[in-house]
Every structure is written in C-alpha cells, then in structure tokens.
Amino acid sequence: LPEQEAFDIEYWLLEEAKLQRMPKPKGLAGRVALVTGGAGGIGRAVAGRLMAEGACVVLADIDAEALTRTEAEFAKAYGRDQVRAVTLDVTREDAVIAGFAEAVTEFGGLDILVSNAGIASSEPVETTSVAMWDRNMDILAKGYFLVSREAFRLMRVQKLGGALVFVASKNGLAASPNASAYCTAKAAEIHLARCLALEGADAGIRVNVVNPDAVLRGSKIWTGEWREQRAAAYKMSGDELEDHYRKRSMLKRSVLPEDIAEATYFLASDLSAKSTGNILNVDAGNAQSFTR
C-alpha cells in the first residue's frame, strides 16, 4: 500500500509540525493514574502519554513479564519516581482490591483510572461456548466493574474528585460479524460508564469512554488470532480487511494506539472538566456517521 503509506507519513509529519509549535503543558503534574492492561499496546501508549504530562502511573496487568519490561522502559524514559507496576487479574476481586491498595501505598492516592485490560474473541453464535461467553463477560464487563468500584471507593474517601476513562470499542455500539460475546461485553462497559457517571457526579468523579475502531498496529489482540478471525468473518484476507477499515473511514487513516492515548489524556485531564457520561469515538470518521 505505498500510496496509503505516503499519505499516512505526510499526515503524521504535519501533526508533528503542529505539535512542535504548541506549548508543552504538564497537564497531569501531581496526579496519580492506574492503567489496566498497561503492558499491552493501547495501555502502554496511554501510560506513556499520561507520564509525559507529569502523572505518576501504576501499570496493572496480568502479564508479569511484559509488565516488568514496560516498567523498566518507562523508568528509563521518565524516571523511577513516575512509574510502578502491579501484577493483577482484573477478574479477581481479591487481586483487584490488593492491587489498588498497593498502588495507593506507592503513590499516596488515585486521581485517574484507565480501564483498558481486555481480550477479543470471534465465533459464530451457534458455536460460541459458555466458557467463551463467560470469559468475555468476566474480563470485560466484570473486570471494568471491579476496578471502577475500587477507584470509586478510594476517590470518595480522598474527596478530590477523579476521572475514569474506559477504553471500550466501536463494537460496543455497532454489531460486528461473529463476535456477539465480545460486542455484548463491550456494550456492557459503555453502559456501566454511563451509570457510574451518574453515581460519581456528586463527588466530582467523571466517567467517560474512548471507543477505538480497529487498532491495527502495536496491539497484541490485533496481531494475535483476532486479525485472521475478523478477516474470515468479513470473507477477506487480513491485508484486505486492513485496507477496508482505512477506506471505509472518512479520513482514510488507520487508528493507532497513540490516537487512543491522546483521546484518553483529554478525558483524564481537566481539559474535559465538564464532560462526563460521554463517548469519544476514535475511528477516523466511521460507521454510524454515514452509510456504506
């Protein structure tokens, strides 16, 4: 796709030039954030973005090896004082409670939660097993509930408000072929965010959603089985599907982990102080906006 690549490069050079002209505020200095799935593609980009704005970040992930590697990379880039890692499984209540307690002990509080840890699965409904259904509901719907509950408990005691950002998916709004368990669990995350926005408002706790369309680079989900499973569901090859995603978007661009990180920073910071219960789709202008 040489033409597309040249187009992408030109776009990013333009973006880079714009960024260089902008003042560099440290919008999150003094804030503490916890990012679940912080050792994965999107979570890692989000954590880096928050650290660049001065936040202290706790990376929480089930993958201990990737977590150690990521923590070391960030410690080198931003300093040991700005990063910690906690190994936890978001589906286990005891582990989530202990992990949050550890995070708070390390940095003395919690201002931001980015709930992002996740999986993806693809299967026609006729062959979807109860185990697959439960796994999606456990990691996505229940996992997002458990970490949010812990954040709410801490933030209410602190009395300083807070910001929760859910990395959900466009698939939580729009049906995608052969992925009913995943789509339904993502829809549950989105509605959970709306409910929590209502509950947290009196305490100044904001809850918003970033909805990525397919993130084609840097994601372990995408480079795993998901890419080929999605391609099979669309009756295309993996390359054709990626091209299809770009072409169906208004901007004709791929969505990257850095794009999700930028939107998450906005919703985690005071830039979005008057926004709660909302969804920010990061999809290069896609699906629901026009017919295709």
Ligand code: NAD
């Ligand atoms: P990724 O696989 O690169 O990262 C996911 C991370 O979550 C991994 O580090 C993994 O170890 C961790 N994780 C998985 N199960 C966990 C558990 N039980 N407890 C703690 N950590 C766990 O994938 P990604 O693309 O960065 O995905 C991040 C989020 O973005 C997910 O919620 C995913 O559904 C969502 N999303 C991804 C895409 C995409 O195309 N990649 C599109 C839309 C939404």
